[in-house]
Amino acid sequence: MTDGMTYRERARTAAHPTGRVASSPVVRHALGRAHGAVPDPVTVFDDETPAVANLDPELLRALRRAATDAADDGVEFFVNGGWRSPEYQEQLLRGAVSKYGSEEEAARWVATPETSAHVLGDAVDIGRLDARAWLSEHGARYGLCQIYRNEPWHYELRPDAVENGCPPMYPDPSHDPRMRR
Template identity: 75%
Template sequence: MFNSALARTAAPRTQLTLIAALVGSGVTLTGVVGCPSVGAALASASSAVFPAALPLVAPRQREPGPPRPPAMPRPSSPPPAPRLIPGRADGVVPDGVTVFDTELPAVANLNPGLLRALRQAARDAAKEDVTFFVNSGWRSPKYQNQLLQEAVTNYGSAKEAARWVATPETSPHVSGDAADIGPPKAAAWLSEHGARYGLCQIYRNEPWHYELRPKASASGCPPMYADPTQDPRVR
């Protein structure tokens, strides 16, 4: 029979050990069920063995530091100036322009004597089934400068570009004193017959470039320069 006095005086852990030993030895615990003393002992022992969970401690909040100063705006650079693309008003010509298309500035702004000579030569060449086209005539300084910059890029240096394109200040195209005639068949016709009209090829490396030399009709065209860099007018 279970001794309740022993259960009351034993420590909780000892009580559990004693009860387990008695049950293991086959002792019947009469009156244990519903016995206040045994229930209290079991509850006390359980709380001793399995203590209640410790309360959770909230993490310490980090105190905010001083506010950061606002970022200074970066100075904005001015937008690049829009690139002005030359058009027909600057002497750009579309394909198929002839010396008779005076509605285009490239033709209309040519030196009047040069334009008359080109038209007369074109009429005579047409009788031989040769058509003159104006690949370039008068040019504005802006257009001439663009062509020069493109030549520097294409040829790799200003020195090499000068063999093909003059500056706006020295180009006979800007003054209206030169015309580039094509196709090659027309340029070849002028090379053979141009002096009769005072039309001369000026540069050996440009068989399309013609200018007016009025005395050529009597004495022939003057010797050609190798390229524009040899022309004292463009130095």
């Protein structure tokens, strides 16, 4: 709260009742600090952090509307990951291969730069258990859905979920047909 505003005030001023986001236009694939790394969690209203600012505009609007409503329940949304450059995604993948011992095991946790929804700005990783629990219960109302059962932090926009609910989750990214491009 360095600007003197509470989280709720920032939420109310960042997301208009019309659903339009009050922020300056951004270049979607501009490289930023560590190509999208988020060393410390930031709010979904942080337009200075490329991992947030470079998210798909529709995803960001939905996320900010949800965060505004969650604030009424005393829940704050923090982003641990969002948009990433292909170079940063490759670095994460190499780290996962090293950690898990094979490309096949790593694919259960980290996508390639060519298949990653993060590289496209179409995915966000939400920190804090209370925010993930809130999204699990209310996210479909905003089109925000958990995609992978093994990644309760990973959310993507599914506009049809507003009327039909979120689609069934994949066990992990290796089961997602988009990962086989």
